[in-house]
Amino acid sequence: MRTGPQSHFRRTFLSTTNSGFLQSLWDFFCSLKLAISLIITLAVTSIFGTIIKQNGTLEELQKEYSAGTIKLFDALGLFDMYHSWWFILLLYLFTVNLTACSIKRLPRVWKMASEPTPFLDSGLEKSLSNVYSFIAKGQATQVKERMTDFLKANFGAPVVTERDGEIHLFVQKSPYSRLGVYVVHLSIIVVFIGAILGSLFGYKAFVNIAEGTETDKVYTRTEKAIDLGFTVRCDKFSVTLYDTGAPKEFRSLLTVIDNGKVIYDKRPTIVNDPLSYKGITFYQSSYGPAGDPIYHLTARARNGSFNIPLTLRQGQMVRLGDGSTVQVVESTPEVGPMMPGFSGPAARVEYTPVGKPPQLFVIFKNFPNFDDQRGGEVIFTYDGSEEKFFTGLQVAKDPGVWVVWLGCALMVVGICIAFFMSHKRVWIRIAGGRVVMAGSASKNPTGFGILFDGLVEKLKQVEKH
Amino acid sequence: MTSSLLFNITTLAYLVSMVLFFAFLASKNKSLGIGGSFAAYAGFIAQTIAIGLRWKESYDMGHGHAPLSNLYESVVFFTWTIILIFGILDLKYKYRIIGAFVVPFALLGMAWAQLGLPNGIEPLVPALQSNWLLYHVITCFLGYACFAVACGISIMYLIKIGSESADSNAAAGGVVSMFPSARVLDDMNYRSIMIGFPLLTLGIITGAAWANYAWGTYWSWDPKETWSLIVWFVYAAFLHARITRGWVGKRAAWLSIIGFAATIFCYLGVNLFLSGLHSYGGSR
Numbered sequence: 246m247r248t249g250p251q252s253h254f255r256r257t258f259l260s261t262t263n264s265g266f267l268q269s270l271w272d273f274f275c276s277l278k279l280a281i282s283l284i285i286t287l288a289v290t291s292i293f294g295t296i297i298k299q300n301g302t303l304e305e306l307q308k309e310y311s312a313g314t315i316k317l318f319d320a321l322g323l324f325d326m327y328h329s330w331w332f333i334l335l336l337y338l339f340t341v342n343l344t345a346c347s348i349k350r351l352p353r354v355w356k357m358a359s360e361p362t363p364f365l366d367s368g369l370e371k372s373l374s375n376v377y378s379f380i381a382k383g384q385a386t387q388v389k390e391r392m393t394d395f396l397k398a399n400f401g402a403p404v405v406t407e408r409d410g411e412i413h414l415f416v417q418k419s420p421y422s423r424l425g426v427y428v429v430h431l432s433i434i435v436v437f438i439g440a441i442l443g444s445l446f447g448y449k450a451f452v453n454i455a456e457g458t459e460t461d462k463v464y465t466r467t468e469k470a471i472d473l474g475f476t477v478r479c480d481k482f483s484v485t486l487y488d489t490g491a492p493k494e495f496r497s498l499l500t501v502i503d504n505g506k507v508i509y510d511k512r513p514t515i516v517n518d519p520l521s522y523k524g525i526t527f528y529q530s531s532y533g534p535a536g537d538p539i540y541h542l543t544a545r546a547r548n549g550s551f552n553i554p555l556t557l558r559q560g561q562m563v564r565l566g567d568g569s570t571v572q573v574v575e576s577t578p579e580v581g582p583m584m585p586g587f588s589g590p591a592a593r594v595e596y597t598p599v600g601k602p603p604q605l606f607v608i609f610k611n612f613p614n615f616d617d618q619r620g621g622e623v624i625f626t627y628d629g630s631e632e633k634f635f636t637g638l639q640v641a642k643d644p645g646v647w648v649v650w651l652g653c654a655l656m657v658v659g660i661c662i663a664f665f666m667s668h669k670r671v672w673i674r675i676a677g678g679r680v681v682m683a684g685s686a687s688k689n690p691t692g693f694g695i696l697f698d699g700l701v702e703k704l705k706q707v708e709k710h
Numbered sequence: 711m712t713s714s715l716l717f718n719i720t721t722l723a724y725l726v727s728m729v730l731f732f733a734f735l736a737s738k739n740k741s742l743g744i745g746g747s748f749a750a751y752a753g754f755i756a757q758t759i760a761i762g763l764r765w766k767e768s769y770d771m772g773h774g775h776a777p778l779s780n781l782y783e784s785v786v787f788f789t790w791t792i793i794l795i796f797g798i799l800d801l802k803y804k805y806r807i808i809g810a811f812v813v814p815f816a817l818l819g820m821a822w823a824q825l826g827l828p829n830g831i832e833p834l835v836p837a838l839q840s841n842w843l844l845y846h847v848i849t850c851f852l853g854y855a856c857f858a859v860a861c862g863i864s865i866m867y868l869i870k871i872g873s874e875s876a877d878s879n880a881a882a883g884g885v886v887s888m889f890p891s892a893r894v895l896d897d898m899n900y901r902s903i904m905i906g907f908p909l910l911t912l913g914i915i916t917g918a919a920w921a922n923y924a925w926g927t928y929w930s931w932d933p934k935e936t937w938s939l940i941v942w943f944v945y946a947a948f949l950h951a952r953i954t955r956g957w958v959g960k961r962a963a964w965l966s967i968i969g970f971a972a973t974i975f976c977y978l979g980v981n982l983f984l985s986g987l988h989s990y991g992g993s994r
Binding site: 277280284287294295296299440449489491492494495516517526528529639641646649661691 | 773832833835836837839840897904907908911912915918919922923924925926927928929931933936937939940943944946947950951953957972980984
């Protein structure tokens with residue numbers, strides 16, 4: 246580890262206050278070895294939480310683990326490990342390490358970027374690997390002009406300074422690209438700040454709203470009620486399916502009412518298109534039946550003696566005019582996947598004629614004449630069902646999310662600067678007829694070597710004429 | 711011409727490419743190497759057309775969507791990105807012998823997809839009906855492909871170093887003499903990861919943005935998310951290790967291989983062994 250002037254100063258300063266401990270603590274947190282160890286530790290420990298069930302109920306855990314294991318894992322916080330004290334501590338250590346490393350290195354890097362070295366003295370020349378020198382023809386001022394024009398044409402307009410009878414030309418490109426890596430470090434801290442803001446001032450909740458009803462409260466995972474400050478009504482919920490029977494769309498029509506004023510009227514809310522109001526966002530998440538469905542059937546006697554519409558619940562037995570009974574055993578909105586060749590809603594019906602054993606058969610909404618073929622005394626048609634659903638909505642309020650996105654944007658910009666830009670510098674020194682050109686780059690020495698060799702070739706061409 | 715016929719041609723082309731590259735390794739005959747590259751490019755062109763055709767076919771079926779929605783389509787796209795990254799390296803740095811260690815990954819993927827995975831075009835389930843799908847999948851797989859290439863290069867590096875330390879005289883005559891120098895391999899390993907890391911970062915961010923848009927949580931420590939972070943950590947460690955002494959060369963190569971193993975687990979292992987939010991893979 247190199248010791249910069251800054252930390253040297255710190256060391257002297259701290260040792261005069263007899264704080265060897267503080268100094269070693271600082272050195273510990275500034276160490277790149279600690280950074281690599283922390284990154285690897287975070288990576289390895291993160292694996293546990295992907296293997297061990299997180300936030301399961303006690304019953305779920307008992308199915309998978311023995312009592313002793315549960316006790317041990319629970320003590321180690323492994324059942325909610327990403328929020329356990331030691332994982333959070335690791336994240337804090339990581340943040341402190343990141344900050345300390347940046348604070349330690351930033352002043353030197355900042356100086357390199359903001360205070361360029363326009364002179365190519367012999368010490369600097371020796372430290373550079375890209376150096377080319379030759380004897381130039383003509384007066385010093387002529388050489389100076391030639392070299393200035395050369396740099397202007399091939400790399401960039403140089404700063405010209407004279408010192409002790411030597412002329413120094415200096416050009417640099419993107420000096421602040423040296424800061425890219427610190428932008429990345431900062432971005433990680435910004436993301437953490439956003440996450441902390443979200444956990445302090447936001448919440449994640451859910452709510453189930455039955456069709457036709459409304460709510461002004463939502464519930465957290467621990468069933469704590471949160472007042473929305475406005476009302477949300479579910480006017481309708483519907484599922485559409487593909488021909489294959491796979492779900493195509495889950496849609497809730499939501500109405501938002503604030504202080505008696507309708508803000509959104511029957512706004513469709515589907516997966517991947519949430520509804521937002523006053524910083525609170527509602528996401529289509531699940532659905533289910535709200536109460537039993539009601540079935541509509543028609544029973545028609547083959548001899549024409551009766552033709553009556555029936556309305557019944559699942560399992561409810563209804564007696565027909567001739568004393569026979571009928572009930573719906575089960576139903577489906579789409580029969581296709583179960584019975585190839587058929588489509589649409591269908592119901593399985595149990596019909597018991599007087600003095601005979603019960604008969605089980607299926608009737609289809611899309612094939613009203615189908616039951617005719619059964620040949621029974623009574624012919625049934627299925628006219629469909631009325632099913633009430635509830636819609637399950639995820640509810641989130643996260644005022645920190647924009648800070649997180651800002652951090653992400655910074656991270657992408659920082660990574661691009663850090664990887665794809667480099668601080669390139671080229672010097673030319675003219676002294677007593679001798680010209681020395683030298684260059685360096687903060688990154689990608691091979692690439693810069695090629696660029697420098699190209700410059701040398703062009704310079705040779707210029708000097709030939 | 712259907713997409714599935716073209717995908718078979720692609721698989722065949724990658725097989726030919728791999729065989730030619732292996733023959734190139736054994737014989738040091740330059741024209742075999744050029745043949746290997748051309749076979750890979752021919753396969754790549756066929757695959758590009760096939761992916762476009764499959765996209766069009768999904769529209770003809772009435773539920774058009776980008777062919778990135780299930781395991782089959784993602785494996786096919788992954789192999790496409792691997793060959794894409796290999797092609798860029800081949801054209802830029804002219805070390806085509808790398809193909810012998812990279813094309814096998816692509817061939818393995820295509821063979822598995824064509825022989826072992828259901829390739830029906832399915833309509834998109836509601837969770838996937840979003841433009842984020844495109845951004846998320848493309849950035850992730852381009853990143854994965856860079857890591858695949860880096861892994862191949864790292865394997866070459868370890869072989870090269872191993873043979874050099876074993877016996878310098880024997881190495882001069884072996885297949886290893888065809889390899890670029892250890893320094894170049896180390897550098898190219900770094901360069902591939904340098905491209906892959908920002909892409910993975912973008913992939914994770916687009917995933918988080920999508921999750922936030924669809925569910926209201928940008929990060930929920932879902933196994934897939936966690937594993938992508940683990941992969942990110944491994945490569946972050948790799949990048950930091952390069953600026954500490956003693957962590958270039960062999961250790962860097964091993965980190966790169968471990969990183970790719972973690973990548974593959976993130977991509978496939980999580981779906982096959984763990985549960986989570988990503989729908990492809992498993993029994994669906």
